[in-house]
Amino acid sequence: MFSSPRSLLLCVISSFRFTRRRSSFMTSDRFPFWRLSSFYFFYFASLGALIPYWGLYLKHQGFSAAEIGQLIGILGVTKIVAPNLWGWIADHSGRSMPIVRLAGLAAAFTFVGVFWGDGSYWWLVGVMVLFSFFWNAALPQFEAVTMNHLGEAVHRYSTVRSWGSVGFIVTVVVLGPLVEDWYDPSLLPWVILALFAGIWLSALAVPERSSPHRHVEHPPIRRLLRHPRVISLLAMAFLVQASHGPYYTFYSIYLTDHGYSGALTGGLWALGVVAEIVVFLLMPRLLPRFGARRLLLATLALTALRWVMIALFVDRPSLIVAAQLLHAFSFGAFHAVTIHLIHQLFVGRNQGRGQALYSSISFGAGGALGSFAAGGLWESAGPEATYLAAAACAVMGWVITWIGVRERG
Numbered sequence: 001m002f003s004s005p006r007s008l009l010l011c012v013i014s015s016f017r018f019t020r021r022r023s024s025f026m027t028s029d030r031f032p033f034w035r036l037s038s039f040y041f042f043y044f045a046s047l048g049a050l051i052p053y054w055g056l057y058l059k060h061q062g063f064s065a066a067e068i069g070q071l072i073g074i075l076g077v078t079k080i081v082a083p084n085l086w087g088w089i090a091d092h093s094g095r096s097m098p099i100v101r102l103a104g105l106a107a108a109f110t111f112v113g114v115f116w117g118d119g120s121y122w123w124l125v126g127v128m129v130l131f132s133f134f135w136n137a138a139l140p141q142f143e144a145v146t147m148n149h150l151g152e153a154v155h156r157y158s159t160v161r162s163w164g165s166v167g168f169i170v171t172v173v174v175l176g177p178l179v180e181d182w183y184d185p186s187l188l189p190w191v192i193l194a195l196f197a198g199i200w201l202s203a204l205a206v207p208e209r210s211s212p213h214r215h216v217e218h219p220p221i222r223r224l225l226r227h228p229r230v231i232s233l234l235a236m237a238f239l240v241q242a243s244h245g246p247y248y249t250f251y252s253i254y255l256t257d258h259g260y261s262g263a264l265t266g267g268l269w270a271l272g273v274v275a276e277i278v279v280f281l282l283m284p285r286l287l288p289r290f291g292a293r294r295l296l297l298a299t300l301a302l303t304a305l306r307w308v309m310i311a312l313f314v315d316r317p318s319l320i321v322a323a324q325l326l327h328a329f330s331f332g333a334f335h336a337v338t339i340h341l342i343h344q345l346f347v348g349r350n351q352g353r354g355q356a357l358y359s360s361i362s363f364g365a366g367g368a369l370g371s372f373a374a375g376g377l378w379e380s381a382g383p384e385a386t387y388l389a390a391a392a393c394a395v396m397g398w399v400i401t402w403i404g405v406r407e408r409g
Helices: 006-021 033-060 066-095 097-115 120-184 185-204 220-224 228-243 246-259 262-290 292-312 317-325 327-345 350-380 383-404
Strands: none
Touching: 006 317, 006 327, 033 066, 033 120, 033 185, 033 246, 033 262, 066 097, 066 120, 066 246, 066 350, 097 120, 097 185, 120 185, 120 327, 120 350, 185 350, 220 228, 228 246, 228 262, 228 292, 228 327, 228 350, 246 262, 246 292, 246 350, 246 383, 262 292, 262 317, 262 327, 292 317, 292 327, 327 350, 350 383
């Protein structure tokens, strides 16, 4: 299945040709489909380099498991602050794309620090704080711009966002054998720098699009944050991303330690994202048919199952493949449904801050806590216990969703 990355990529490209024929409105002059999609492609391609392989790079540099968890956790810590700061600026200025462009350029510029200095722990802490502060600022504002371009067709968001998944797949399939089998992880920073440059260049081509509801009456942000439905949604998102901490921080290391090759590791990452793409393409039908709450409950149950399978069956490749297919739900369906609900709840001038809050609380605070906790548990309790703790987080998210996340009435 994974011996031919070319076959995997051809399968993905074929599915998108089919999607494009069904979505001709996306390529009209009024909707900049390819310009929006190219940003997602490069942004998530950079994520596909950082998340699966940055831990391997840090291990290659001699850092311990606890230090790797702390360094990768920085990506989440800056995501708590950066999206909210830049979201506040965007909501008050009414312009998001200048922020996205500045963030892309600054991320590339500050990442160059990886090649300087003595490569010590604290030097890398400083570099990662700087580049991730800007890198994390770009996506929430771009999400708001994409939603504004979609207008009444917000349920088709996943069709555009799917190209980010393609970028992720291309990166993990190509980098797997490069950094593990053929060369070594020291190649990785150069690839990431090139992808950061692609983020900035693609952002230059995307036109600004303000919210059509910008001047519509909306509740104060503080009152909105006290609403039980908003609290429940954000708490659930926090727990789901915390549960991904062991996966994003140690999955490649975990597979390598159990004898998986670099090509197979990259193929497994890619398989998960192919499954994610399929769900993204189906979301315009699934959301109206089943509703957000039902999809979330199913997603959270399958997320817990996925972490249990990875914990207990790493030496059974067929079950690890099945667990990767569940990425369609633990990330794909989860993200599409949550973005949909955030867009419903945060309107007008609150829109940018709503996307920023979702990003900072889930991928930021949740991701940081998950990475920090995974680093400590990995050394003290072992990989199996770490993934079972992740499953417990997903179960808690399911309970919160069952109690507090209701359909809009």
